[in-house]
Amino acid sequence: MTSDNTNPIIFVRGINKTYSGGFQALKNINLDIKRGEIFALLGPNGAGKTTLISIICGIVNATSGTITADGHDTVRDYRAARASIGLVPQELHTDAFESVWATVKFSRGLFGKAPNAAYLEKVLRDLSLWDKRNQKIKDLSGGMKRRVLIAKALAHEPTILFLDEPSAGVDVELRHDMWRMVRELRAQGTTIILTTHYIEEAEEMADRIGVIDKGELIVVEDKARLMRKLGKKQLTLVLRKPMTSLPAGLNAWPLTLSDNGHTLIYSFDSQKEESGIAELLRTLSEHGIDFKDLRSTESSLEDIFVSLVHKPTETQE
Template identity: 70%
Template sequence: MIPTIDVRGLTKAYKGGFQALKGVDLQIRKGEIFALLGPNGAGKTTLISILCGIVTPSEGSVTIAGHDIVRDYRAARSKVGLVPQELVTEQFETVWAAVRFSRGLFGKPANPQLIEQILRDLSLWEKRDSKIMALSGGMKRRVLIAKALAHEPEVLFLDEPTAGVDVELRHDMWQLVHRLRERGVTIILTTHYIEEAEEMADRIGVINGGRLVLVEDKATLMRKLGKKQLALTLQQPLQAIPAPLADLPLELQAEGTQLVYTFDVQAEETGIAALLRRLAEQGIDFKDLHSSQSSLEDIFVNLVREARA
């Protein structure tokens, strides 16, 4: 299957020698939700700006729905909707006029029914005649989303779309994202709310220092890099871990009353069974246990640390 977004050897260097992107290769499939994660300054916004035709790459190639973003700029840009981080829009326009104008910019014929549906989906219909300058920050964010959707893009970029917004908008947005995906729209998301990426994304990309550290299906990533911990509350405290158990990833906590075992998710069944058997051989009894699994945030933090090291 030909990817909707195809990035090859993408590099961006600024005056002074700073390289924001360093040989990025990335393919994104039609109709998937792709979450791009990375610390501040990692290159997320630069990458999205290039894909949207706002910034010119130094080297490499990018195609959007088969259109080269440099040689066939207009066709590529017409396939893209962008919701930027900044709340920048026409302050003196009404909501309706601003969204209608955004559709017209791409040469699309007037479609009042579509615009009405978009505004209703984003709970903006009651505000359609309001000046944008009179809206709250959350409502202005909704207007940006409506403007990005007005020309019916095949690819939607959401650059930190829920930063500093209310819970209601976040809920509305994710419902809308699900509906767009069902219609075949490809969605690329950057976010600092990693739990959103964990809940929404099909695939995860981690960028750091201008390089893609990892691109992986979310489920595979959680399975491959996830860790689990089993915490056992002991019947009798231990002064130290017995020597025959020294080869296991065990740690004593809570003044020796709790034994914590850390293991790979893939080794869950054999790991726990082997641990309990060896504890019994050493005469160690426990009265309670509970397990916890690393989140996508834990995996992300570890990956960034490793990349910096």
């Protein structure tokens, strides 16, 4: 499904959160989430990711600012706003002595939804929980408990789904199952917002990326555009003959010798015209420098994330 850019489903305007004692967890957050997109919110521990999600979901009160979710003000029209949201929290907490089926059925009823056994069965089957439906939560593995939290969040058919660190403490199989399920939900029109420590998760699934650090939203960008704007590329040439130093005629190029002079590395911005590579190869040939192999690499989303959160604020701006 293609995101509708003209109709954001979540508007966040001027959100600040200061706790007693003066700690400011969020600083003037402004954010639009597009209807039908997968939005990944990245940031180091303590950056404010969970606080922001908790405020949008109505679990924590903002110090100032306004939020609407699916057209409903999250304070003035809390019940309607909350009914449009499903939340999978970071912590595993649910009634340990209830069965999977009873837990999911109760979650649907909490939002005033009419019983729909066929829908709940589909949710449990999609999460590989159908065979566990009569088991008590306490008897499930950690990964299965995580699946139950997702089933509870989906029980009332929300249009917005928040996944707060969904892959924390789960095995690779469950992680990939969740990725598949998230894509299916997005295809059905559900808007997905996830926070994650797994950069590969955001790189794999997200349409857009937001990076939060020290309570400030420092970048919000389309994933592909972000990687083009901030990514770096490298061309690595394995030389036929090692060099001890670069000829004077190459000093203007961003070149680095490594591997005891056996390797020459050319670094350039992703946005810059790559035709410079052809010019570089001609220049090397003119200086009698030959190579036997070459390969190119580019920055991962993880490289970009690390560079963003370690830059001074004025540089980011």
